[in-house]
Amino acid sequence: KRQGQGQRVIFTQQLVQDMRHHARLLRDLKQDLDSEGLFLEYQPQIDLRTGKLLGVEALVRWQQRNGQRVPPDQFIGLAEQSGLIIRLGDWVLRQALKDLQSLLQRVPGIRMAVNVSAVQFNQQDFEQKVEHCLLQQGLQGSYLDLEITESVGILGSDAVETKFHKLKDLGITLSIDDFGTGFSSLSYLERLSADRLKIDRSFVAKLDASASGQRIAQMIIGLGQRLNLQVLAEGIETESQLEQLKVMGCHEGQGYLIARPMCLNELEGWIDAWRQ
Ligand code: C2E
Numbered sequence: 001k002r003q004g005q006g007q008r009v010i011f012t013q014q015l016v017q018d019m020r021h022h023a024r025l026l027r028d029l030k031q032d033l034d035s036e037g038l039f040l041e042y043q044p045q046i047d048l049r050t051g052k053l054l055g056v057e058a059l060v061r062w063q064q065r066n067g068q069r070v071p072p073d074q075f076i077g078l079a080e081q082s083g084l085i086i087r088l089g090d091w092v093l094r095q096a097l098k099d100l101q102s103l104l105q106r107v108p109g110i111r112m113a114v115n116v117s118a119v120q121f122n123q124q125d126f127e128q129k130v131e132h133c134l135l136q137q138g139l140q141g142s143y144l145d146l147e148i149t150e151s152v153g154i155l156g157s158d159a160v161e162t163k164f165h166k167l168k169d170l171g172i173t174l175s176i177d178d179f180g181t182g183f184s185s186l187s188y189l190e191r192l193s194a195d196r197l198k199i200d201r202s203f204v205a206k207l208d209a210s211a212s213g214q215r216i217a218q219m220i221i222g223l224g225q226r227l228n229l230q231v232l233a234e235g236i237e238t239e240s241q242l243e244q245l246k247v248m249g250c251h252e253g254q255g256y257l258i259a260r261p262m263c264l265n266e267l268e269g270w271i272d273a274w275r276q
């Protein structure tokens with residue numbers, strides 16, 4: 001099913017092992033979600049020209065009871081397939097907004113970027129949920145940025161467009177995550193009125209190595225300029241990548257060169273150091 005409709009695969013022992021492994025992971029994830037075994041880390045997003053801290057991206061972390069960390073790439077997909085992503089996503093949003101509340105005292109105007117999966121986004125009452133969470137924390141929507149990955153079944157339909165507009169009415173900004181790896185067509189980029197494109201880190205990684213990496217980054221930045229969108233480069237790891245992106249006119253960035261994702265406490269320390 002994962003490979004699409006009408007596919008078949010030959011049975012192997014490996015398939016059974018994978019299925020068992022996934023079922024166990026999912027069971028553990030459910031338990032840990034109930035017992036608060038998940039936490040968030042935050043990665044700074046800065047203005048590449050001035051170095052100013054603009055926002056942070058919330059990234060979910062799962063540490064199992066045995067101390068082992070499972071990376072999101074290994075459990076977000078499972079949570080999506082099983083529907084658990086709804087509860088997980090609700091928790092992430094609530095927690096991120098709570099932490100935003102305290103970050104705003106330190107950095108007025110800082111924004112919080114939260115990843116939203118297509119399954120969450122497609123919930124009928126998604127906008128109401130988000131609005132409710134904002135109200136609970138007494139926050140304006142303009143401090144919240146939702147990152148939505150370009151994927152089939154989410155971008156492009158009229159229903160999605162309507163949803164985008166409702167969220168935007170709350171003052172929320174919308175970013176297209178991993179841009180360049182998915183399926184969005186240029187025409188609906190315009191219709192959706194997204195606010196920001198996030199250049200996928202695979203293109204940033206290629207900046208040092210190949211001319212094609214440079215061309216793609218340059219193209220996305222140019223597209224952003226044409227459509228009046230912010231462009232944020234993710235996964236900046238080297239000075240040379242940073243320099244090239246600046247020269248190309250990229251506004252915003254995040255990556256290990258600037259800071260790794262950190263827990264709230266560490267982030268507060270980082271903010272004080274970064275200011276100096
Ligand atoms: P993403 O939203 O594209 O997040 C960026 C990923 O790149 C993060 O991985 C981050 O730790 C990593 N990263 C940041 N800077 C660098 C860098 O300089 N070099 C390299 N190599 N990596 C960098 P992470 O935290 O493992 O998350 C992976 C993906 O899992 C995210 O990709 C996002 O799609 C998903 N995810 C994470 N948290 C959530 C969440 O709360 N909800 C949902 N629905 N998805 C989430």
Ligand code: MG
Pocket residue numbers: 057115147177
């Ligand atoms: Mg993201």
Ligand code: MG
Pocket residue numbers: 177178198200201234
């Ligand atoms: Mg991304």
Ligand code: MG
Pocket residue numbers: 178
């Ligand atoms: Mg990603």
